[in-house]
Structure formats: structure tokens, C-alpha cells
Amino acid sequence: MDFLELWRELPVETRETILRVLLAALVLLMVWALRSVLARVLLSPLRRLTDRTPQTWDSQLLDAAIMPVRILLVALGLVVGAQILQVGVETSRFVDHLTRSLVSIALFVAGYRAAGVLTPSSYQVFRFTGLTVEERLLPFVRTGIRIVLALWLLVALMQEWGYDTSGLLASGGLIAIGLGLAAQDTIANVFGFTAIVGDRPFVVGEYIKTPDVEGIVVHVGVRSTRIRQLDQAFVTVPNSRLASSAVLNWSRLEKRRVDLKLHIAYRGATSVRVESLLEQIRALLAAREMVEPESIVVYLIDFTTTGLQVLVRCYIRLADWTAFTAEKERIYLEIMKIMEGLGLSIAFPGSSVYIEAVSPVSNSEGDRAQTSTEEQSDL
Secondary structure, eight states, X not given: OTTOHHHHHSOHHHHHHHHHHHHHHHHHHHHHHHHHHHHHHHHHHHHHHHHTSSOSHHHXXXXXXXXXXXXXXXXXXXXXXXXXXXXXXXXXXXXXXXXXXXXXXHHHHHHHHHHHHHOSSHHHHXXXXXXXXXXXXXXXHHHHHHHHHHHHXXXXXXXXXXXXXXHHHHXXXXXXXXXXXXXXXXXXXXXXXXXXXXXXXXXXXXXXXXXXXXXXXXXXXXXXXXXXXTTOOEEEEEHHHHHTSOOEEGGGOSOEEEEEEEEEOSTTOOHHHHHHHHHHHHXXXXXXXXXXXXXXXXXXXXXXXXXXXXXXXEEESOOSHHHHHHHHHHHHHHXXXXXXXXXXXXXXXXXXXXXXXXXXXXXXXXXXXXXXXXXXXXX
16 A cells, blocks of 8 residues: 555554554454354364264254354454454443443353254253153243343343343332232143143043043143033133142053952852852953952952852953943853852842741640540530
8 A cells, every 4th residue: 555645645643543444344344254154164173073973962052053153253353353443442341342242142142042952852851951841841941941041131231231230120020020910820820731741640632530520631721721521511620720639530540440249148158159159250250361360359258137248359451441341241240140050149138037937736735735625525
């Protein structure tokens, strides 16, 4: 530029200032134009490492880090440009605030993107944190993390530029309290939803029973759960009520119990027949494929006013109620056949009256009665 006459006529200080401005502008332009290339160059060693690993989350993290690195490069360009220009105190303070603001924004963008990369599934969350989170709760977790990051960024930027955040925080606390009081039922239902989804006491399609309702779960929503009763009535129950109630889940039974007490009539119930009955019932249950052998209990337990009482218990490895009832019916019919074959019958509730035949008058008493009659006739 010394070949230009106009340039030579300028004062030295002016020429230095112009050169500094041009150099700073050149640095900023280069950083802005090459920020993508520089970001990839800085991350290329890590890219080579992640390409060797079988998982994909590390590559996704690097992709998510490109934008924050670009913002940090712009901040670096501002710092270098300010040093080249040798700006004044006020301008230098402004550049410092702007640079720190860009760093905060870069951290926010990094955390925002990492929240999506690290929480795509409950398995991924468990690998990183050791916490088990239900799949349907992950959108709430991601949203909560991002809201917290956004609030942090807002407070950080306000503090960086000299604004007092105590009033904002106090106002936010009051607003949060007001909203909490106004929407406490909704908030309770949302927490109930998280408890239901996290603990999984039931899922859609299962048959449950609570103190308020009994039926098949049709839908589990954020605010309420819908249940269809056996009479096909459609019931909507708030999640907060379900989360605080005892829930009996019939669909998660692995087996069902047969609990039968046979009352056998005394008539014809000899010890031999009763013993044979017990042995045949045990053999019957042991031969059934769905009956759990270790659970078979068949004993004569009591003598009652109506008859003998025999206890028959076992577990049937059928969770479905219809299949269990059909198997129980077959077992009961076989027990009836065994009793019929042994000449035993079921005792009915009530009382039985037995009349014994009176023995006839003895011959001696009869002779004496006849003699007395003859004597009376002679007289």
C-alpha cells in the first residue's frame, strides 16, 4: 500500500489504525468462512477414534459438537480481533461480555444437543447413568433437561450484561408457586403418570382391580387412565388416584390355585373307600400336565355334622381365567367319577335322622303275659 500516494499522505497513526481494522476484519472473515472447516479439523482426531468403535452414540456426540465449536471459534476470532485493534477499555469490556456470552451459548447448544443424543432410549440412559427410565418418560426427561438449560442460559446472559436476576428469580418463584397451586391436580396426575410408567404396576391390555374400578386397561395418558369394565362401561380414573391405590393385576398371574373342600356323606364312607378316594385324587392331579406336582395337597381334615371333609389344593400353571376354569372343570368331573366308582356321595347341608328297629318282646315275657291273661279269665 506504500505505492499509493493517498496512503502515503495519511498520518502514521491513521494508517496503523486502518491496518488493524483491516487485519481484524480479515481474521473475523476467515474465522467465519472457515468455521465449519476448522471445527471438522479440530474434531477429526476424535472422529478417527469413534469410527473404530461399534457404537454410534460417540459419532453422534461429535456431530452435535460441531455447532458449539463453530460458536467458540467466532468468540476466539472476536478476542483476536480486539487484541489486534487494541481497542479502548469500554470496547474491550463489551468484547469480553460478548465473548463470554458466546461461550455460554456454545455450552447451551452442546448440552441441548447432547440431551437428545444421550437419551434416545432407556438402555442408553442406563449405560450412562445407571438409572432405569421408562421409554415413555424419556420425552419428559429430555424436555426437562432442555428447559433447565434454557433457564440457566437466560440467567447467565442477564448476569453477564449486568442485569439483576434476583428479582427475576423471585418473580419466577412466585409464578411457579401460583401455577403449582392452580394446577395442583394436573401436576399430581402427571406425577402419578410418571409413577405408573416408571413402576409399571400395569400396562395397556391387562386386567386390574382397584378399590374404585375393575376391568381391562385401554389407555394410559398423562392425566388419566381409561379402563373398560366387564359390563363394557368406560371408566376414566385420574392417575394420582391410581398411583395412590392398591392395584391387583390379575393378568400377571403365573398360576392359579384350586381350593376345594369335599364334603362326603357318612353313608357308605368306610375307611377303605375314603383312603382309596384320597389316593386316586392324588394320582389324578399328578397325572394332569398343567398341575404343579409340588403343590398337590389332598387330605382328610375333619369330621363335620354333615359328613367327612376332604381338602384338595393345587396350583394350575394357567394364567388365563378361561383356560384355568376349563381345566378345573375337567378335574372336578374326574373327581365325581372317582366318587361314583367308590359308591361315595356328596353330603348335603342339613341333618340326618337314623331310626333303629326295636327288638321284639322276649319269649319269657310273652309267656308270663299269656299266663296272667289266662288266670284273669279263670277268675
